[in-house]
Amino acid sequence: MSKSQIVQEVENANAKYVASFGEKGKLALPPGRRFAVLTCMDARLDPAKYAGLAEGDAHVIRNAGGRASDDAIRSLVISYKLLGTKEFFVVHHTECGMVLFNSEIMGELLEKSLETAVHDGKGWKDVGKGPGSKEGQKVDWLTFTDDEKAVVEDVKRIRNHPLVPKSIPVYGYLYNVKTGKLKEISEATTVGRAGA
């Protein structure tokens, strides 16, 4: 099978990175700056750039929404317990795709077809014709309706988790995709906001 254009591009970019790799092969396993960032998978976000990370500095955990899922907490616990991180950042962002649907909508869309749906600005239209699956109805898709409140919720979940020591500070931020700016979010800043 011939390689796709994307595979060729990734492999070419990797060859350039290898050529300029320098001393990075000497980096140790534990993060040098002893912190971890939990953030969204969104393509517009580059945590190394928005937070100033070089290779070797910090753990970066990413999922849809930057949510404090059980799996994100699995990763954070490994991060501090075995690899010595001492501070956690939760960084969500403005205009996140997770506000555009909910678990009910996702379950219905996947039941109709596994192919990509289209959002017309008002709602989702499923243009796919392929087979669907009811499995999507069993999943909690971890959507939210208020970006700042979701940060607070996730910070709280991590802080209150039985496997997270009380000594680890957990900071909440919202990244603005229009400006690149990180805004600190605390429970106090979300008082009176609309949404969940």
Next chain:
Amino acid sequence: MSKSQIVQEVENANAKYVASFGEKGKLALPPGRRFAVLTCMDARLDPAKYAGLAEGDAHVIRNAGGRASDDAIRSLVISYKLLGTKEFFVVHHTECGMVLFNSEIMGELLEKSLETAVHDGKGWKDVGKGPGSKEGQKVDWLTFTDDEKAVVEDVKRIRNHPLVPKSIPVYGYLYNVKTGKLKEISEATTVGRAGA
């Protein structure tokens, strides 16, 4: 409360990023190059650098081990179903911390203390004195013993998942932390290897 040194450094780095943000505020929500990367949280890995990603190009999902956990699959399904990605990369790496323990060891370490344990080259020593928790024994920590076989396992799990269309190619790679090089991994390349 005064800000920690790390928080000050992150906020200073972010201010520089904002100052040079340019036209990135115009990027669209769906990934421009229509692919997603699932990789490890390891601090030595920078997927944007090793795979040549600019902001806006691709979804990046990261957890401890780069495992195809339920949460990683939640993210991948959102990636293709709602945001139109068409190819997935699974990228684990050499010298991963996930080969240094297993769920039994982790459960025991967390029961003794939540504080950071130390690896002396032979095994884990729990130097912490704080309170522990039995909750760690309920978690599947998703460790592995053979890095290449774990890539194959995760590629297969994604390919065979009922919510992932058969039309999406799933590529497996192992990143070498000594050289920065991505090595393609397929089931054929792991035949005869030791380990799980």
